[in-house]
Amino acid sequence: MEGPERGAGGLGGWVKNVVFILKAPGHSTWRPQSGLRRPDRAELKGAEGNASTLDRTDCTQRPGHRSLGRRWRRAPARSVTGRRPSRDGTCAVIGRREFPAAAARDPREAGCMGRRRLRGHRGDAVGALPEAIAALSQTLPAGPSPEIFRRAKFDRPEAAPALWQLLFRVLSPLPADGAPASPASPASPALEAQVHLVKSALRSQGYPRRALAQLPEDGSQGSRELLLALAWLLARGPLLEQLLAQTRVRLGDEIPLCECEALASAGPLPPRQEADGPVDIRHLQWLMGKLRFQWRNLITSQQEQCALLGKIHSYTRGCHSDRSLGHLSVAETELFRDPEGGRQLLQRLEGENAQLEAALVWRRQELVFWKWMAGGWGPEWTAVQRASQEAVGRELAALQRAWEQGEALAQTHGPRRLVKRDAGASGGPGLRAAELIGVLRSRETCLEAVLGRLQTRCWQELTRLAGARPGLLWILPPGR
Amino acid sequence: MSIVTVQLGQCGNQIGFEVFDALYTDSHCPQGLCSKRENEAYQASCKERFFSEEENGVPVARAVLVDMEPKVTNQTLSKAAQSGRWKYGQHSCFCQKQGSGNNWAYGYSVHGPRHEESIMNLIQKEVEKCDSLSGFFIIMSMAGGTGSGLGAFVTQNLQDQYSNSLKMNQIIWPYGTGEVIVQNYNSILTLSHLYRSSDALLVHENDALHKICAKLMNIKQISFSDINQVLAHQLGSVFQPTYSVEGSCHYRRNPLGDLMENLVPHPEFKMLGIRNIPQMSENSLAYSTFTWAGLLKHLRQMLISNSKMEEGIDWQVRPPLSGLPTLGKASLNRGLHFNMSIANLVILRGKDVHSADLGGFKDSALYTSWLEPINAFNVWKTQRAFSKYEKSAALVSNSQFLLKPLDTIVGKAWNMFASKAYIHQYTKFGIEEEDFLDSFTLLEQVVASYCNL
Numbered sequence: 001m002e003g004p005e006r007g008a009g010g011l012g013g014w015v016k017n018v019v020f021i022l023k024a025p026g027h028s029t030w031r032p033q034s035g036l037r038r039p040d041r042a043e044l045k046g047a048e049g050n051a052s053t054l055d056r057t058d059c060t061q062r063p064g065h066r067s068l069g070r071r072w073r074r075a076p077a078r079s080v081t082g083r084r085p086s087r088d089g090t091c092a093v094i095g096r097r098e099f100p101a102a103a104a105r106d107p108r109e110a111g112c113m114g115r116r117r118l119r120g121h122r123g124d125a126v127g128a129l130p131e132a133i134a135a136l137s138q139t140l141p142a143g144p145s146p147e148i149f150r151r152a153k154f155d156r157p158e159a160a161p162a163l164w165q166l167l168f169r170v171l172s173p174l175p176a177d178g179a180p181a182s183p184a185s186p187a188s189p190a191l192e193a194q195v196h197l198v199k200s201a202l203r204s205q206g207y208p209r210r211a212l213a214q215l216p217e218d219g220s221q222g223s224r225e226l227l228l229a230l231a232w233l234l235a236r237g238p239l240l241e242q243l244l245a246q247t248r249v250r251l252g253d254e255i256p257l258c259e260c261e262a263l264a265s266a267g268p269l270p271p272r273q274e275a276d277g278p279v280d281i282r283h284l285q286w287l288m289g290k291l292r293f294q295w296r297n298l299i300t301s302q303q304e305q306c307a308l309l310g311k312i313h314s315y316t317r318g319c320h321s322d323r324s325l326g327h328l329s330v331a332e333t334e335l336f337r338d339p340e341g342g343r344q345l346l347q348r349l350e351g352e353n354a355q356l357e358a359a360l361v362w363r364r365q366e367l368v369f370w371k372w373m374a375g376g377w378g379p380e381w382t383a384v385q386r387a388s389q390e391a392v393g394r395e396l397a398a399l400q401r402a403w404e405q406g407e408a409l410a411q412t413h414g415p416r417r418l419v420k421r422d423a424g425a426s427g428g429p430g431l432r433a434a435e436l437i438g439v440l441r442s443r444e445t446c447l448e449a450v451l452g453r454l455q456t457r458c459w460q461e462l463t464r465l466a467g468a469r470p471g472l473l474w475i476l477p478p479g480r
Numbered sequence: 481m482s483i484v485t486v487q488l489g490q491c492g493n494q495i496g497f498e499v500f501d502a503l504y505t506d507s508h509c510p511q512g513l514c515s516k517r518e519n520e521a522y523q524a525s526c527k528e529r530f531f532s533e534e535e536n537g538v539p540v541a542r543a544v545l546v547d548m549e550p551k552v553t554n555q556t557l558s559k560a561a562q563s564g565r566w567k568y569g570q571h572s573c574f575c576q577k578q579g580s581g582n583n584w585a586y587g588y589s590v591h592g593p594r595h596e597e598s599i600m601n602l603i604q605k606e607v608e609k610c611d612s613l614s615g616f617f618i619i620m621s622m623a624g625g626t627g628s629g630l631g632a633f634v635t636q637n638l639q640d641q642y643s644n645s646l647k648m649n650q651i652i653w654p655y656g657t658g659e660v661i662v663q664n665y666n667s668i669l670t671l672s673h674l675y676r677s678s679d680a681l682l683v684h685e686n687d688a689l690h691k692i693c694a695k696l697m698n699i700k701q702i703s704f705s706d707i708n709q710v711l712a713h714q715l716g717s718v719f720q721p722t723y724s725v726e727g728s729c730h731y732r733r734n735p736l737g738d739l740m741e742n743l744v745p746h747p748e749f750k751m752l753g754i755r756n757i758p759q760m761s762e763n764s765l766a767y768s769t770f771t772w773a774g775l776l777k778h779l780r781q782m783l784i785s786n787s788k789m790e791e792g793i794d795w796q797v798r799p800p801l802s803g804l805p806t807l808g809k810a811s812l813n814r815g816l817h818f819n820m821s822i823a824n825l826v827i828l829r830g831k832d833v834h835s836a837d838l839g840g841f842k843d844s845a846l847y848t849s850w851l852e853p854i855n856a857f858n859v860w861k862t863q864r865a866f867s868k869y870e871k872s873a874a875l876v877s878n879s880q881f882l883l884k885p886l887d888t889i890v891g892k893a894w895n896m897f898a899s900k901a902y903i904h905q906y907t908k909f910g911i912e913e914e915d916f917l918d919s920f921t922l923l924e925q926v927v928a929s930y931c932n933l
Contacts, residue, residue: 280849280850282746282850283850283851285745285746285747285748286745286746286850286851286855287745288745289744289745289746289747290741290745292745293646293679293737293740293741293745294741296644296645296646296737297734297737297738297741299644300481300612300613300614300615300644300645300734300737301612301733301734303612303613304481304611304612307611307612308611308612311611
């Protein structure tokens with residue numbers, strides 16, 4: 001995964017574009033890929049809400065200047081964002097080609113703006129953008145470099161494959177072993193399959209834009225649409241938290257308390273296929289029956305797991321240094337048996353720490369990202385953009401309410417560690433299994449009632465159909 | 481994962497003993513033909529499934545014995561205890577002092593409810609001893625009195641109380657020329673009730689087992705014990721440990737579940753049969769060698785021609801040519817006695833299992849049109865030899881093999897019913913004519929389903 005350093009290195013010319021974009025949200029003459037218009041000073045100074053930002057804008061006048069970081073405080077008297085033919089055809093990025101090379105040698109040399117800024121200048125939106133995006137990228141699985149994000153906003157085709165892959169990784173279920181995912185994992189399917197799955201997953205989540213569904217299957221285009229889709233996913237729910245939760249290293253033995261979040265963000269649906277020719281209903285019955293047996297076998301396996309967990313918890317009582325836990329989990333017991341596994345666990349924990357730190361950076365600075373996203377999409381995008389903004393606002397409000405309500409709300413979702421206590425033990429944090437069982441039983445009753453109603457409705461429908469054809473004899477299958 | 485066995489009636493208890501004995505003997509067989517470590521894993525797996533550990537180290541069979549007379553259960557208990565190798569639990573037996581006179585209705589409507597609590601408590605105790613319960617074996621006769629009526633009742637109770645656990649009924653198909661006049665009534669009542677509450681019916685035909693004893697084992701005076709031992713051998717060759725899908729490092733955890741998922745997911749097709757090869761007396765075994773190719777060729781022909789053993793196979797029977805429309809297949813079947821399969825499971829045990837070629841079983845001509853061989857055929861393997869056979873193969877098959885016998889029984893029962901013969905024995909204890917009619921309807925449907933493959 002590309003780290004922030006490289007991203008920062010490639011940001012030199014990007015900053016200039018950022019300046020321009022921040023200038024006027026909804027600016028109607030903004031056109032991607034057509035070369036940027038040189039802003040005049042009045043416009044730059046008058047950009048709403050960004051005057052102070054502009055003062056700090058880092059623009060260097062001289063093309064090819066490498067030490068961007070050192071000279072970044074100079075105001076952009078004249079933006080040198082005119083046309084400049086560059087090899088890859090991207091518009092007007094001065095001396096940008098030097099920066100990745102410079103960054104590879106020494107990120108500081110290329111101007112790691114985030115670090116500079118933290119040294120004492122007021123944190124500001126513009127300079128913080130590459131840092132924010134880099135943090136976002138590190139938190140996401142298969143996160144591309146900030147440069148890709150920038151190109152995507154210009155709808156550059158070369159950014160499309162990386163974004164398809166990012167969306168694929170975000171939308172499909174992650175491996176259960178918690179190992180950090182690598183983009184080059186052999187299990188990831190071909191680009192076309194990823195495109196297909198991303199489209200169907202977004203559709204099933206209610207993504208409103210048809211333009212995305214119409215993008216070519218070879219994954220060669222549409223980076224801007226994909227960026228918008230990513231923003232939509234980020235805005236409408238706690239996406240990063242969910243992803244981090246899925247891949248976190250699990251030390252304890254856990255059970256999930258409430259599955260609704262996992263269900264809501266279930267992986268992409270398999271693509272619908274038309275059957276070749278008529279399908280024999282017996283084949284369908286066979287498949288249904290197989291599925292039922294697999295369910296029952298799964299339940300039996302889970303019961304076995306519970307029984308064995310109970311044994312391990314009993315046998316290791318008194319072995320845990322944390323008195324409130326009291327006994328070891330399976331993972332902890334394995335650590336005793338296998339030192340090599342312990343080393344791997346340490347590595348995974350360190351990787352996870354890095355991800356979490358990046359997530360914190362992102363959280364501090366994500367408004368920068370949203371402001372960047374807010375501008376320059378043109379009138380047809382504003383509806384989606386507004387919806388995203390509203391969603392972000394709602395999310396923040398919900399968070400605040402949750403914090404006000406305290407622990408109770410937080411406890412009803414997500415996995416919980418299993419801890420075995422003596423029957424007489426009282427007090428201590430956490431939910432009692434007995435209470436939880438009670439809750440689950442009442443939910444079960446509700447669901448059974450719903451099932452009963454649905455079955456009655458089916459029955460009535462069948463009776464009506466049977467009545468409609470008097471010559472037809474209905475023989476019911478044996479059993480339930 | 482463990483299997484709890486419920487042995488019902490004289491038949492069930494005698495067979496149950498032979499089954500546990502065969503399983504134990506095989507798992508402690510010194511000629512496993514595999515490494516020591518693998519042998520130990522095999523033993524441990526078998527033990528976990530069928531036995532629990534007692535304090536003094538003698539394995540206790542995971543079984544509950546039920547009978548309305550004390551004679552057979554006492555014999556079974558003492559036989560096991562005397563062997564010194566394994567035994568039944570002291571409190572695993574439930575028996576009464578009275579018989580039921582081969583009256584299905586009495587077994588179902590009187591014995592059942594009266595002793596329901598005691599029997600289910602015993603089963604519950606056995607279940608609690610398991611770390612994980614895969615399911616139940618219920619061994620019973622189909623046409624007798626106690627075993628069949630009470631067995632149907634108990635199976636229904638297991639369905640209610642352990643709805644997630646799997647239930648496989650081992651049912652003994654009576655001799656065609658049986659002695660009990662009402663055996664056909666009993667049979668249809670048993671079958672229809674089991675079809676509703678059981679997941680799979682593994683049928684063992686007395687006639688077939690008898691023939692195996694006579695022709696293959698060369699036994700002159702065939703006793704029930706001999707027949708039961710052949711049956712036990714067949715069951716053992718299916719349910720002893722085999723490698724899981726992950727490969728030869730692990731044994732399959734839940735063979736009952738895997739078997740059911742592969743063979744009986746369709747609610748109308750629940751009847752299974754076992755064939756195995758080779759089957760011979762110990763004396764002959766010493767002088768025989770086998771190749772997988774030969775064994776599998778015979779097994780395949782046994783399946784196609786509906787033969788019960790490797791002698792007297794009709795080699796003329798061929799599967800229909802592929803490419804013919806389904807209707808054509810059906811009419812051809814009836815003409816050539818070709819036994820069409822829905823699904824098959826082949827289990828191979830012994831030397832060089834990995835070299836065995838199973839292409840013959842993957843022929844789509846063997847199977848019904850609505851299931852591809854890739855879904856219909858499965859194979860389990862282990863290098864560990866079974867019960868002194870250097871190579872052995874077993875076939876569990878969901879096919880038309882019981883179509884004719886079932887049709888015959890239903891026909892005979894219907895003829896009796898039409899003249900209301902002996903119905904009063906049943907109505908006296910709450911089995912009404914309507915129950916008979918329901919049974920006929922269900923079984924006619926089963927016959928039709930198997931016929932129209």
